[in-house]
Amino acid sequence: MSQGPFAFVAGLAGGLRTTARTMRRTAITQEYPDVLPDLPPRSRGVIALVEENCTSCMLCARECPDWCIYIDSHKETIPATTPGGRDRQRNVLDRFAIDFALCMYCGICIEACPFDALHWSPVFELAETDIRDLLHERDRLAKWAQTIPPPQPLDPAAPDPAELAASRKPARPARPAADGAAAAERPARPERPERPARAERPDRPPRAERPAGAERPERPAGAERPARPPRVEPTERSMPLPRPQTDDHGAEAPRAAAPGAPAAPEAAAAPEAPATAGEDATTQVLPTVASDPVATDGPGAQA
Amino acid sequence: MSVLEAVIRSVAVVAAFLVLPLLVGQTEHKFMAHMQGRLGPMYAGGWHGWAQLIADAAKFVQKEDVIPAAADRGVFRIAPAVALIPYMAGLAFIPIGDGIVGADVPASAFAVLAALGVGILGHLMGGWASANKYSMIGAMRGAAQLVAYELPMVLAVASVALAAGTLSLSGIVEQWQPWWLLWQLPGAIVFFIAALAEINRTPFDMPIADSEIVFGAFTEYTGLRFAFFLLAEYAGIVVMALLFTVLYLGGWAGPLAASLGVVWTLLKAWIIAAIIVWMRVSWPRLREDQLHRLAWVWLIPIALFQLALTAVVVVMTR
Numbered sequence A: 001m002s003q004g005p006f007a008f009v010a011g012l013a014g015g016l017r018t019t020a021r022t023m024r025r026t027a028i029t030q031e032y033p034d035v036l037p038d039l040p041p042r043s044r045g046v047i048a049l050v051e052e053n054c055t056s057c058m059l060c061a062r063e064c065p066d067w068c069i070y071i072d073s074h075k076e077t078i079p080a081t082t083p084g085g086r087d088r089q090r091n092v093l094d095r096f097a098i099d100f101a102l103c104m105y106c107g108i109c110i111e112a113c114p115f116d117a118l119h120w121s122p123v124f125e126l127a128e129t130d131i132r133d134l135l136h137e138r139d140r141l142a143k144w145a146q147t148i149p150p151p152q153p154l155d156p157a158a159p160d161p162a163e164l165a166a167s168r169k170p171a172r173p174a175r176p177a178a179d180g181a182a183a184a185e186r187p188a189r190p191e192r193p194e195r196p197a198r199a200e201r202p203d204r205p206p207r208a209e210r211p212a213g214a215e216r217p218e219r220p221a222g223a224e225r226p227a228r229p230p231r232v233e234p235t236e237r238s239m240p241l242p243r244p245q246t247d248d249h250g251a252e253a254p255r256a257a258a259p260g261a262p263a264a265p266e267a268a269a270a271p272e273a274p275a276t277a278g279e280d281a282t283t284q285v286l287p288t289v290a291s292d293p294v295a296t297d298g299p300g301a302q303a
Numbered sequence B: 001m002s003v004l005e006a007v008i009r010s011v012a013v014v015a016a017f018l019v020l021p022l023l024v025g026q027t028e029h030k031f032m033a034h035m036q037g038r039l040g041p042m043y044a045g046g047w048h049g050w051a052q053l054i055a056d057a058a059k060f061v062q063k064e065d066v067i068p069a070a071a072d073r074g075v076f077r078i079a080p081a082v083a084l085i086p087y088m089a090g091l092a093f094i095p096i097g098d099g100i101v102g103a104d105v106p107a108s109a110f111a112v113l114a115a116l117g118v119g120i121l122g123h124l125m126g127g128w129a130s131a132n133k134y135s136m137i138g139a140m141r142g143a144a145q146l147v148a149y150e151l152p153m154v155l156a157v158a159s160v161a162l163a164a165g166t167l168s169l170s171g172i173v174e175q176w177q178p179w180w181l182l183w184q185l186p187g188a189i190v191f192f193i194a195a196l197a198e199i200n201r202t203p204f205d206m207p208i209a210d211s212e213i214v215f216g217a218f219t220e221y222t223g224l225r226f227a228f229f230l231l232a233e234y235a236g237i238v239v240m241a242l243l244f245t246v247l248y249l250g251g252w253a254g255p256l257a258a259s260l261g262v263v264w265t266l267l268k269a270w271i272i273a274a275i276i277v278w279m280r281v282s283w284p285r286l287r288e289d290q291l292h293r294l295a296w297v298w299l300i301p302i303a304l305f306q307l308a309l310t311a312v313v314v315v316m317t318r
Helices: A004-024 A059-063 A108-112 A138-145 A162-167 A177-194 A247-260 A264-269 A274-278 A282-291 A293-302 B003-035 B052-062 B073-093 B108-129 B133-164 B169-175 B185-198 B223-248 B257-282 B288-317
Strands: A046-049 A069-078 A088-099 A118-121
Touching: A004 B003, A004 B257, A046 A138, A059 A069, A059 A108, A088 A138, A108 A118, A118 A138, B003 B052, B003 B073, B003 B223, B003 B257, B052 B223, B073 B108, B073 B223, B108 B133, B108 B169, B108 B223, B133 B169, B133 B185, B133 B223, B133 B288, B169 B223, B185 B223, B185 B257, B185 B288, B223 B257
Parallel strands: none
Antiparallel strands: A046 A118, A069 A088
16 A cells, blocks of 8 residues: 555456456366376376386396385296207296385386386376285286387487487497407506597598508507507407497596496596597497487387 | 244245355355366366355264364354354345345344344354464454444445435335445445455455464364354355345346346345455455554545535435
8 A cells, every 4th residue: 555545456456357367268177087187298107117128137126216116037048049059048027016105206217227118107097095006016017008108209409319320320340359468558548638639630530441450550649649558348249339429428438438448447537538438338328228218119019 | 923924034034044155155166266267166066066065064064073172162162153143133134125034124224233243252252262372363353353344334334324314224225226326335335345354355354364373263163163154254245245235236126126126136246245256366365454554544534424425415405
């Protein structure tokens, strides 16, 4: 009333006008039990299991913050298919259960699964009359897998999915095992900070054009770092996986470098070394593929 | 008046007392919901939740009747009845058609105002007997509010009675003419605001301000006794809307008044009740000091001005 009675009355009339205008509009209520709600894409209703993808690796159960995932499995021996071959073993899933009385729907298990066996399903009607009935076994979890929606299309200007970008790169030849002999020279590593940054050598040829000889060929910038030792490559990794060219994964580089380099402390001492880490980046492409929605159009087809 | 006639009239008044507040309550449910972009009750009874308030009553009946250990049990128990009965008595004196009235008394305007003033006693008794500070504060606020707003209300009614030359509500309706809408407009505004304050409706709901003092005098009440307090609130809306209709809007005056008189009265009263609901949805609550300032600084002078205006016009035209 400080601005006089007329402003006060005008304010009151404004309030009446607002509510009257709202009354003329249609109510936005969705009458839920009769009409199912319009759920947003990627709606997080319940966790579904694609059994075929599960390898009983237990990663989800170990990552679960409240330990609501139960996994039992046993190993089966697959006899050798060729004479003189070796018998193989594989995990067989016996039980996969999620206690939704404990689950807090954080989705960490879905992120953790390396084989896309767990997915968000938009189903949300989970009420039970007994809390013990909220422990759902694999058959129910697999039934929800039928409801996993296809992934959303990418935004118009979105970058290519990781698989596409990777597949366009030239294949990387297998590293010769002879490089491993030079691994003893590792202690020379501390000189690495003097190395020029990656952006300063754009003329570096793609790896496929380089000869895959036993000796490391001279690079344009090779003279500036004579002490750099050749890297050890695990010999059993025969598949030539692509390496990323962008620096987007630079933050992950030290982590990805660790498995490839036995002398992990030195690798960690050079965090801004995407070029070197890139040679081991096959390990870093895998999680990206696993968590990308485009890669997961499998479950719909498998289900 | 024979005994049979008295019984029939009483039953009719009680029936109206039980049905009309439910109609107002359902109106409030639906208006409030749509003004807030919702739908309101949609299930009870099938068609747009028409039986929601009956379902609510059934729920209240089933609830446990809790009386606080420190409460004054006897007073605590009869307080809802004391709050409820005056509105029923007031309803009996209000005519809704030509000759259609529960109890036709000569000074019915006076009788209605007297009965309505008693209702606050129920709030006071409940608030005091609950042995709860919020109940106490709520009851005291309600009493102070009633004292402040009874005066402008009585002055406004006195103006209408002066204009009509009678204290009978039926007589006022018979004397009423359309130009009174303009002549009695200040008094009508004062009466409407004071009526809102008397029945504790927003923006004058400080006695039950749920964000400050839980639920005022009703804080400790449960079950059917609480439902009686709520019924008293909606009965208050009915009584005040009917009274406003009869005093200021000409009651059953309208086209085909001889056969449709009751419909006109109820329709006008329903519109008034809807406006009361509309205000509840639109406006916030006044502060306690603003409430009293409004009564003493604005309403009482306006009511006195209306009384003087009425007196001058009456003297000049008769």
